[in-house]
Amino acid sequence: MSTRWTPVHPRMNVMLHGGDYNPDQWLDYPGILDEDDKLMKLARANTMSVNIFGWSALEPEEGVYRFEWLDEVMDRAAARGGHIILATPSGARPAWMSERYPEVLRVGANRVRNLHGLRHNHCYTSPVYREQTQRINRMLAERYCSHPALILWHISNEYGGDCHCELCQEAFRNWLKERYGHSLDKLNHAWWTGFWSHRFNSWSQIESPAPHGESQVHGLNLDWRRFVSDQTIDFYLSEIAPLRELTPDIPVTTNFMGNYPDMRPFTGLNYERFARHVDIVSWDAYPPWHNNWQSTAELARDVAFVNDLYRSLKGGRPFLIMECTPSLVNWHAVNKAKRPGMHKLSSLQSIAHGADSILYFQWRKGRGASEKFHGAVVDHDSRPDTRVFREVAEVGRLLERLAPVTGASVDAKVAILYDWENDWALADAQGFGQDSRRYVRTCQEHYRAFWERHIPVDVITPDQPLDRYALVIAPMLYMVREGFGQRVEDYVRQGGRFVATYATGMVDESDLAYLGGRPGQLREVLGIRAEEIDTLYPEETREVVDADGASYCAYDYCELVHLEGAQALAWYAADLYQGHPAVTEHGYGKGRAYYVAGRHESRYHDAFYGKLIEELGLQPGYPAEAPAGVSIQTRSDGEQTYVFIMNFTESEQIVQLPEGAALTDLETDATLSGSLRLPPYGAVAARV
Template sequence: MSIKFPPISSKAPVMLHGADYNPEQWFRYPEVLQEDLRLMKLAGCNVMSVGIFSWVSLEPEEGVFTFGWLDQLLDSFALNGIYAFLATPSGARPAWMSERYPEVLRVERNRVRNLHGVRHNHCYTSPVYREKTAILNGKLAERYAHHPAVIGWHISNEFGGDCHCDLCQAEFRGWLKNKYNDSLDELNHAWWATFWSHTYTSWEQVESPAPHGENQVHGLNLDWRRFVSERTINFCQHEIDSVRSFNPELPVTTNMHNIDGIDYRKLAEILDVISWDAYPEWGYTDDGDNARLAAWTAMHHDLFRTLKQKPFLLMESTPSLTNWQSVSKLKRPGMHMLSSIQAVAHGSDSVQYFQWRKSRGSSEKFHGAVVDHSGHQETRVFKDVAEVGKTLAGLSEVVGTSTPVQTAIIYDWDNRWAIKDAQGIRNSGLHYEETVLQHYRALWEQGIAVDMIGIEDDLSAYKLVIAPMLYLISEENGKRIEKYVEQGGTFLATYWSGVVGETDLCHLGGFPGPLRRTLGIWAEETEGLHSRDLNGLVMKDGNALKLTGDYDAHEIAELIHLEGAEALAHYRSDFYAGRPALTMNRLGEGRAYHLATRVKDTSFYVELYSEITRKAGIRRTLDTSLPTGVTVQLRTDGEHDYLFVQNFSDMEQVVELDDKDYSVLRTGTKAPHVLNLPVNGLVMLKRKH
């Protein structure tokens, strides 16, 4: 049985390799384009993203359009076997528009309208801005939607930010009226507006959160984030509508990067292809733990793959360093190949960069690029990129393959927003993302594939569902999880779960609210611990998981009572020493675990999930023990499996394969039973599915 998706474009059924290209920066240097074409082919690049910030070069004054340079560029691409993602240039508008139509300028939280400048400094509600983007986008689509070099639409660039102008305030009120059935009583109750006498008596009193106004009503804060997300998605849809009709077969994507601001699960619904921009700080981490950073990056690759449950695009990465991180470290030898193939291993059908050629001036003149200011191919970075291009050219059979997954982590935007707004317990840092990573990394270390799903997604597809800090959950979704466990699923939740409902009001009747019956516990109190405080989790003798050990715990501790669950571990110290710290509840055909404290030791999570996944019947990619910092990811077409063994441990490692027959992917030669992985090393394997 084939488990394979069609390529992003039938024109290019290969791994895509390329970069953001800004030829308009080089109009005064006509020799650069010809040299760039030569270098692109030398580096094994077959796709470029063009036009991203080209508005003023396409429309230098209102109603005057200059497409000649883009005609020449795309025609040259077609003649040289290079494809293009053609961008709509709405990410940065020309100065003439700001001067003539001030309403397009964004208003900040302090209610001050911005001056012209930077990027994404515009109002998504502005009728003028929407009209101007539709006009230019339509002309681009009319001219290029069937161009042989164009393989997809790159809608704008890294959408993000919010606007607080009068136009957006009016849209927000309309959005709230629709959400709360035109009832101020419903809104006041949902936001608990009687707090501090903040009850609204007219719709005109409702405003977005402001630093010098209302910012303590959590329901308002949460709804504003939802509104901004939906308004941004609405604008993206507006842009898609302005180009789609000219060639409905041309796929659309937008490069995602601002994790905090937009519910990407909802944005994914209007896109054909998911793409994202990854900029991990390879070579520099505060804790010196490169494997942790690799797991963090892998988790986000999996998040974007899961959005549409099919291959995605790595639209931007850096071939060397960035210009905006606190310390700009160079990639060490082997790291560019390893990090590029990591994206492929987790489901990407491309490796693309920002940028192709370094800018000569302005803020990104020192951001990494394939072509340095030296302008030639005799650089370490160019050679690294060319080597990746050569490798990707040999991976065409992997294009479109899927990722079989039996384990999921719930990672929801509403929950994330609400946790970040919560006041109490530990205002110095609840560390939601770090908590998610602790659980993800333990699976990643064992080569167990993970989907990063939303609370509304189908749970029945998974043998194990993990919900770290599921603070916000509705009664309905609590029932869905309960049913999932009753029907044989395995579920794990942690401290600070089941606290509030969908409008950020606390559940009444005891935490963890709608998860209480599923987990078989009552969480009476939750304590935040100072950074200097330390407790511990001690496994009980003869526990159901047959685990042993005493592990340090910190930051958060929940005091729970058993209501049907059994204790697998208890606290080590303080007045709650001996009370349950890890529990298991049998419910119907399934099991639900609850971890009441944040354990420091990575080894604890590895051991915990090793046993939980074994009991749940979850397969590892390789049936072997992996050294710390080494992981294995799998893609399959249903006939063959493609395995990517990657070493992020900062030291040489040895991996012993299981007893299946493996070949080296690119050569077809028989793989040795023992793999020797150098620092930043990887091996790509193939086996029968």
């Protein structure tokens, strides 16, 4: 993936810098637009996302339109040579619509219809809401299709949530009919409805999960989540229909999310499926920097994992940071301001992992309501000499220097598997430790062994190709979907290396337990049979000893496995699994498959993956010597390589560049060689 990508728009060949701009909130303040023009130039802000919640300003009454304010914003952007990412306003509807058409309001899982308010409080199935959104979107496309500032459509905002109204219930039943070939027998088998005598004999008996109804049929819960994802995507496709018709050359995106503050992928929707329908992936990044439960470097690893996931959703194509904060948010439990240098460092980290933008929520703080104290580039005093504004302007200057990096991608030979549906199923499983499943944390722990060695990683889903990678790691793949086992067998047989862990291959895609032994479809390629999983209390550990006699700790989970062609690389030293394999290796065709039968400490992962890295000849993107807490990442366009060296610690660090090699600092044009000193939160972007 080292070839240059074609930009999604011919004018998006620079790093985009700017953010969420809400002039519709300032229509009674005529001097604000003039002030913003001046400040945008000072901040080197070249791109603004507008109209995200502008429906009531565009259409204050049904059929009464006020586009003049948006015309002015678009024209001002064009006059200063700026870009506009124009949003469709469906993320929040005007009050007149809720009053006149109450069916557009969502019904909760408790079957009570919501009142007007909040965001995304609308039914994705409602024909009225679909008609209304298509109408306003068509008007936007007709009015601005040829506008020189328009470079991208921002569809709605942070899609999420579900509706349980009768329209959605009927849509769910129709979705189930398609999935199960109109056969209730197939549905009843897939959901195992003999449990608690829940067998259905009419489609009309099926309802979505409810707190006062059904919530313990895991197949139902899983299919509801799938339906909600598909219905959300279907609504999105309805939204973009007039845009595709009238502006076929303007790409579309919608901003995906991460779960905060845990820095895991957002689990409410299946973004792997959603990404197939956007031209460019974008996401909203709000890491809790300077928190009190992990080091800055540990959080940086977690952020890197999510960045790599969103880059990988389009096969390595660069993505956009659609929202981040230049300082703090207003919704963390503790809202810490970014320390000096952290904004530049965190921005460079996103760029290093494949972003072609740093865009903010928000450009200017609002005066009222829930986000008036959320971080922004421009504070209530409108001063350009604040600490935050100065740091944003510094990032703006740097991004101008990084224009050559746009379109370049990351060449990874290692892949970590993350699966949204597996996350849903594992979270719903009633077993294991209630607080220790931590699927994403487990993926991030395996990812850490490569991030700390500066080895590029893609974070892929089970539906993506495996054969481009030398090593594929699938932690806790509890649910193995039909056909995946065969794909793994083909991959390993042809020479690939595959790593699985405890709790793998326990259920199929309907969340039915595999018969005939775990790990289900992967049993043959792994050469083992898993018998049972023991869950440990938080204070418990078990000793693991490898073939060299080194001792390690396992915690949370230990699995009892039997060899069926594989050989043991490490063994448990005590308890009911004493003498049983803790790690196995199985030669299969030209490749090898490994099974890690417990949640082992980081020291073991370092040793285990260290050997695989050596055997496979995996190399860092750039071979500098760096202390712990410093991350080195690279992007390449196939001809030029760009190196990002980032210090995620609170002390000065020294990085030793390769002997005889030199880098050119992209910010200053200075030549870098020998020892590179990075201050706390210091970072350098350079070309080889």
